[in-house]
Amino acid sequence: MKTYRLAMIGFGNVGQGLAQILRDHGGDIARRHGAQFQIVAVSDLLKGSVYDPEGLDPAELLASIEAVGNLDRVEALHRDWDALRTIKESNAGIILEMSYTDLHTGEPALTHIRQALQNGRHVVTTNKGPTALHFPELKRLADENNVEFGVEGTVMSGTPALRVGMELLGGAGIRRVQGILNGTTNYILTQMESGASYEEALAEAQQKGYAEADPTGDVEGHDAAGKVVILANLLMDLPLTMADVECQGITGLTPGDISAAQEAGERWKLIGLVERREDGTGQLAATARVRPTRLPLSHPLASIGGATNAITYTTDLLGDVTLIGPGAGRIETGYALLGDMLAINRK
Amino acid sequence: MKTYRLAMIGFGNVGQGLAQILRDHGGDIARRHGAQFQIVAVSDLLKGSVYDPEGLDPAELLASIEAVGNLDRVEALHRDWDALRTIKESNAGIILEMSYTDLHTGEPALTHIRQALQNGRHVVTTNKGPTALHFPELKRLADENNVEFGVEGTVMSGTPALRVGMELLGGAGIRRVQGILNGTTNYILTQMESGASYEEALAEAQQKGYAEADPTGDVEGHDAAGKVVILANLLMDLPLTMADVECQGITGLTPGDISAAQEAGERWKLIGLVERREDGTGQLAATARVRPTRLPLSHPLASIGGATNAITYTTDLLGDVTLIGPGAGRIETGYALLGDMLAINRK
Numbered sequence: 001m002k003t004y005r006l007a008m009i010g011f012g013n014v015g016q017g018l019a020q021i022l023r024d025h026g027g028d029i030a031r032r033h034g035a036q037f038q039i040v041a042v043s044d045l046l047k048g049s050v051y052d053p054e055g056l057d058p059a060e061l062l063a064s065i066e067a068v069g070n071l072d073r074v075e076a077l078h079r080d081w082d083a084l085r086t087i088k089e090s091n092a093g094i095i096l097e098m099s100y101t102d103l104h105t106g107e108p109a110l111t112h113i114r115q116a117l118q119n120g121r122h123v124v125t126t127n128k129g130p131t132a133l134h135f136p137e138l139k140r141l142a143d144e145n146n147v148e149f150g151v152e153g154t155v156m157s158g159t160p161a162l163r164v165g166m167e168l169l170g171g172a173g174i175r176r177v178q179g180i181l182n183g184t185t186n187y188i189l190t191q192m193e194s195g196a197s198y199e200e201a202l203a204e205a206q207q208k209g210y211a212e213a214d215p216t217g218d219v220e221g222h223d224a225a226g227k228v229v230i231l232a233n234l235l236m237d238l239p240l241t242m243a244d245v246e247c248q249g250i251t252g253l254t255p256g257d258i259s260a261a262q263e264a265g266e267r268w269k270l271i272g273l274v275e276r277r278e279d280g281t282g283q284l285a286a287t288a289r290v291r292p293t294r295l296p297l298s299h300p301l302a303s304i305g306g307a308t309n310a311i312t313y314t315t316d317l318l319g320d321v322t323l324i325g326p327g328a329g330r331i332e333t334g335y336a337l338l339g340d341m342l343a344i345n346r347k
Numbered sequence: 348m349k350t351y352r353l354a355m356i357g358f359g360n361v362g363q364g365l366a367q368i369l370r371d372h373g374g375d376i377a378r379r380h381g382a383q384f385q386i387v388a389v390s391d392l393l394k395g396s397v398y399d400p401e402g403l404d405p406a407e408l409l410a411s412i413e414a415v416g417n418l419d420r421v422e423a424l425h426r427d428w429d430a431l432r433t434i435k436e437s438n439a440g441i442i443l444e445m446s447y448t449d450l451h452t453g454e455p456a457l458t459h460i461r462q463a464l465q466n467g468r469h470v471v472t473t474n475k476g477p478t479a480l481h482f483p484e485l486k487r488l489a490d491e492n493n494v495e496f497g498v499e500g501t502v503m504s505g506t507p508a509l510r511v512g513m514e515l516l517g518g519a520g521i522r523r524v525q526g527i528l529n530g531t532t533n534y535i536l537t538q539m540e541s542g543a544s545y546e547e548a549l550a551e552a553q554q555k556g557y558a559e560a561d562p563t564g565d566v567e568g569h570d571a572a573g574k575v576v577i578l579a580n581l582l583m584d585l586p587l588t589m590a591d592v593e594c595q596g597i598t599g600l601t602p603g604d605i606s607a608a609q610e611a612g613e614r615w616k617l618i619g620l621v622e623r624r625e626d627g628t629g630q631l632a633a634t635a636r637v638r639p640t641r642l643p644l645s646h647p648l649a650s651i652g653g654a655t656n657a658i659t660y661t662t663d664l665l666g667d668v669t670l671i672g673p674g675a676g677r678i679e680t681g682y683a684l685l686g687d688m689l690a691i692n693r694k
Binding site: 021025029032033158159160163164167168169170171172173298300302303304305317318319320321322323324325326331332334335338339342 | 368372379506514647649652664673678
C-alpha cells in the first residue's frame with residue numbers, strides 16, 4: 001500500500017468535498033487502488049491553517065468547519081503556516097491548489113504552483129487561472145522536476161473531459177472541440193426559456209449558489225474562455241492564451257431573442273469553441289471563441305439544460321464524440337482531484 | 348521505438364479499417380506514441396491467408412482486396428496458414444481476433460483467443476461472442492500469462508465506452524449503466540418516426556449496410572444484450588451471462604405505438620440496462636435487461652438519432668455522465684483496436 005501525503009491550499013467547497021470523499025470512501029479507495037491518501041496540512045486564508053506530519057482526520061476537519069466555520073477545533077502540531085511555508089516545509093508529496101481563481105494574473109495560485117513544482121511536489125489543481133494563463137510553462141516545470149501537474153478539475157468539474165480528450169481520443173485526431181462549459185450561464189438561459197427575465201434568472205442562480213455575488217466572470221464568458229484556452233493547450237497542442245479567444249457573454253440576450261429562437265425551433269447556448277485548421281500555406285491556424293449561439297433542437301448540445309455541462313470532440317477517425325456531465329459541485333469537483341491523484345498513483 | 352507485430356484473424360470491414368488507419372496514420376502514431384504496429388499475418392476464411400515474419404504492407408493488403416476481393420495479389424512468404432496455425436506459429440505478439448460473432452457458442456473466436464492467451468500473446472478483439480460469454484475466464488487466462496485482453500471494440504465501436512467506465516469513472520462508483528447500444532435498431536426506430544413502416548425501415552437499414560441479411564441478432568435485442576453482459580462484467584464487477592439478461596427486441600413495435608409516443612412527447616428507444624443494488628440481506632443483486640422504452644424528449648438518450656450510440660453511467664459521486672458517439676463503422680471500429688493496442692504499449 002502506497003501512502004500519499006496531501007497539503008490542501010484553500011479549504012472551500014472543493015477542498016471540503018475532497019475531505020468528504022476521503023472520509024466516506026477512503027477505505028474503499030485504498031482497497032481498490034492500493035493507494036492511501038492522507039491529508040497532512042490545510043492552509044486557508046479565512047479558515048486558518050493546520051499541519052500535522054502524522055496526518056489529520058478528514059472527519060475532524062469537516063466537523064470543525066461545521067461547528068465553528070473554521071479549523072480552530074482541529075488538533076494539530078503546527079498552526080498558522082501560510083500557503084508557501086506549507087508548500088515548502090510540510091512533508092506533503094502532493095499539493096492540492098484550490099485557492100480562488102484570478103483569470104488576469106493567476107495569483108496567488110501561480111506562485112504556489114511554481115513553488116510546489118520547483119520543490120519536487122506533485123500539483124493537482126482546480127484553479128483555472130494559472131492553468132489557462134501558464135499551462136505550457138507549468139507543465140515544463142513539472143516535467144523538469146519529474147512530477148505531475150493535474151488539472152482535470154479545471155473543466156467540467158469531475159466529468160473527465162480532459163482525460164477523455166487526451167488519453168482516449170488523442171489518437172483519433174481532435175480537430176475541433178466545442179461545448180457548454182459554464183453551468184451558471186446555461187442555468188440562466190434555461191430559466192429564461194421558461195419565461196424568467198435575465199435579472200430574475202441571475203438572482204435565482206445566485207440564490208442556488210451557482211452564480212457568485214459578482215457574476216461578471218461567468219456571464220461575460222471569461223470563465224468559459226479560460227476553459228477554451230485549457231482545452232486548446234491540452235487537447236490540441238495549440239499554445240493559445242486568453243487574448244486569443246474572441247469572447248462574448250450572455251448579458252446582451254433579451255427575452256425577445258430567446259423567444260425568436262424558440263419560434264424557429266432553436267435554443268440559445270453559450271458555446272465555447274476551439275478549432276484547428278491549416279491555412280493556405282500549410283501553417284497551423286486556430287479559431288477560438290465564446291459566443292451565444294442558436295442551435296437547432298436536434299443538436300446534441302441543445303438538450304443540455306440547467307447547470308449540466310457538455311463537450312463535443314470532432315475527430316478525424318471517429319467523427320463526433322460527446323461527453324455530458326456535471327460542471328460544478330463540491331463532491332463532483334472533489335472527484336476531479338481524486339482522479340488526478342489516482343493517475344499519479346498509476347504512474 | 349517499440350515494434351508490435353500483429354496477426355489479424357479475419358479481414359472484413361474492421362480489419363480493413365485498421366489496415367487503412369495504419370496505412371494512412373502509421374507514421375503519425377509512431378511519432379506520437381513511440382510504437383510501431385506492423386501487420387505480419389492475415390488469416391481469413393474467405394479472402395485467404397498470408398504471413399511474412401518481416402511484415403506485410405497494409406497498402407498492399409487493401410489494394411489486393413480492392414482489385415480482386417481477396418489476398419491473392421499479396422506477396423508473402425507463407426500462404427494458407429489457418430487461424431490456429433497463425434496464432435501458434437507466427438511471430439506476432441498481438442492477435443487481433445475479428446472473426447464472425449456467435450453469441451451462442453462464442454466460436455470459433457473463443458478457441459482462437461484461448462489459444463493465443465495460452466501462447467503468451469496479447470489479444471485485442473471486437474468480437475462480442477467470447478467476450479459476453481466468457482470474459483471472466485479469458486481475463487484470468489490473460490492475467491496468468493501476463494498478457495492483455497482488450498475488448499474496447501465490443502461496445503460502441505471506437506467510442507471509448509469501456510475505458511471511460513473502467514479507468515475514468517471507476518472511482519466514482521458506477522451503480523447503473525444504460526444506453527442505446529445497437530445502431531441498427533436505433534436507425535430503424537428513427538426511420539419509423541419519420542413515417543416508415545418497420546419493414547421499410549429494416550430494408551433501408553440493410554441497404555445502407557447497418558443491418559445484416561438475417562437481422563435477428565439486432566432486432567430481437569441479442570446484440571444489445573451481449574453488450575449489457577460485457578458492461579456488467581467490466582464496469583460493475585457483476586459476473587452476469589446472457590441468460591441473466593431479460594431481452595425484448597423491437598419487432599413488436601407498431602406504427603401505432605410510435606405515434607402514440609410522439610403524441611405524448613416521448614420517443615421509443617431500445618435501451619440496454621444493468622443496475623446493481625443491495626437486496627434486503629446486504630447481498631448484491633442485479634437487474635439486467637434490453638427493452639423498448641418510451642423516453643421523454645428531454646431525456647439525454649431521447650435525442651440520439653440514427654446509427655449513433657450513447658451510454659449513461661449513473662455514479663455515486665458524479666451523478667449521471669453520458670457518452671455519445673459512433674456505434675459502428677470500419678474506421679471507427681478499427682480505432683477501437685488501435686486504442687487497445689496503444690494501451691498495451693502504455694503498460
